[in-house]
Amino acid sequence: MSPHDPASQPAGDVVIIGGGAAGLSLAHRLAAPAYPAVTLVEAPNGPLRPPERTWCYWDRGTGVLDAAVTATWSLLRVHGSDGRAVTVDPYPFTYRMIRSADFERLVHSRLARSPNVRVLRATAQEVRDTPGGAEVRCAGPGGRTLALPARHVFDSRPVRALPPARTRLLQHFRGWFVRTPTSRFDPAVADLMDFRVPQPRHGLAFGYVLPLAPDRALVEYTEFSRTPLTTSAYEAALAAYCRDVLRLGPFAVESAEQGVIPMTDARFPRRTGPAVFRIGTAGGATRPATGYTFAAVQRQSRAIAAALRCGRAAVPPPHGRRALAMDAVLLRALDTGRIDGPRFFTDLFRRVPPERLLRFLDGATSPAEEWSIGLRTPVAPMLRTTLELPFLPRRPAPDDPRTGERHR
Structure with missing residues (x-):
């Protein structure tokens, strides 16, 4: 971070707005002499800075982020509504x-x-197109207005309203970091979906358990539905899950986190001006059918860095067209109730080789592999949904999407 007055320095070639997963990931990739000068604009301490949150993803081998990894799991488990569990080893992924x-x-x-990156604590208020670039106007320390010129701006701030869509669900959750007086968790196994919870009238619900030690875990209640719950409703659902399903006995809640992310087939524009680009969830990095975002943000950041190194500015689509088309079908089938959500996801883990399934969820499978996976889903309702989608209009979103960063 520069020790000098930020208002007295030029912004440089690149301005990144936002210090969440997307903004930090891109700045991290550009922190090398081979890249242009970068200014990362982070909100100062206060209401605009989000509380601590958790991001999860799967990967193979080692990576540049390993030093920040809190925990890893070599086994994944899903519990069906019937109580039967399927445990898989997704090697080489963890x-x-x-x-x-x-x-x-x-x-x-x-x-x-890094000699080419500086961090500015300020509130970005407006981005304007200028000849040959853009200008970011910020409220800086002491309320001063700062004007940061740049050749390229990458904006990770949440959009004010979601783009028009045919299907619009929310993945909303509350999680507790719990500690028990005795060993109650298996640190080798992550429970991705536990459907042994009461299901809502619309959508689906599941538990999510990430053990951090034999006596510590993140325990979460999640729903895929159209409307978030109240905090008291999440608390009641979590208490019932810990008591009646996990049978934890006495436990202490050390901290909590809560959030909402969009699950939608909306088309997120990745460019909003000649020199202004959107990244992260605002740029479509969230996988519509799962809510996973962090891994796509890393791919997106690598691609942007590669383009800038070649003298170009571009934000490639974080997900391929086939993946987005399949997600649109699944979201519509879930929203209409044509498929049983808990059974659908449980059967995927029971019937599809785990390594292939994780590559499928990352959009890294071949058409032949995707065809074989499709044959393991409810073919008739999925086909009916596929045929009707082209004729459905995309409708504007409500004014308050209540979306933001969360686990995935």
Whole structure:
């Protein structure tokens, strides 16, 4: 971070707005002499800075973010509504958790050593197109207005309203970090979906358990539906899950986190001006049918860095067209109730080889592999949904999408 007055310095070639997963990931990729000068605009401490949150993803081998990884799991488990569990080994993948505070420390430590990146604590208020670039106007320290000129701007701030869509669901949750007086968890196994919870009239619900130690875990209640719950409703659902399903006995809640992310077939524009690009969830990085975002943000950041190194500015689509088309079908089938959500996801883990399934969820499978996976889903309702989608209009979103960053 520069020790000098930020208002007295030029912004450089690139301005990144936002210090969440997307903004920090891109700054991290650009923190090298081979890249242009970068200014990362982060909101100051206060209501605009989100609370600590958790991001999860699967990956193979080692990576540049390993130092920020809190925990990993070599086995994944799904519990069906009938109580039967399926446990899979997705080798060579492992499931990984990163806490946002650890991620921020890792990235900021590198940015502090980088000669081409500076961090500015300010509130971005407006982005204007200018000849040959753009200008970011910010409220800086002491309320001063700062004008940051740049050749390219990458904006990760949440959109004010979701784009028009045919299907619009929300993945909403509340999670507790719990501690038990005795060993109650298996640190090798992550429970991705536990459908042994009461199902809502519309959508689906499941538990999510990430053990951090034999006596510690993140336990979450999640729904895929159209409307979030109240905090008290999440608390009641979590208490019932811990008591009646997990049978934890006495436990202490050390902290909690809560959030909402969009699950939609809306088309997120990745460019909003000649030199202004959207990244992260705002740029369509969230996988519509699962809510996973962090891995796509890493792919997107690598692609942007590669383009800038070649003298170009571009934000490639974080998900392929086939993946988005399949997600649109699944979302519509879930929203209409044509498929049983708990059974659908449980059968995927029971019938599809785990390594192939995770590649499928990352959009890295071939058409032949996707065809074989499709044959293991309810063919008739999925086909009916596929045929009707082209004739459905895309409708504007409500004014308050209540979306933001969360686990995945």
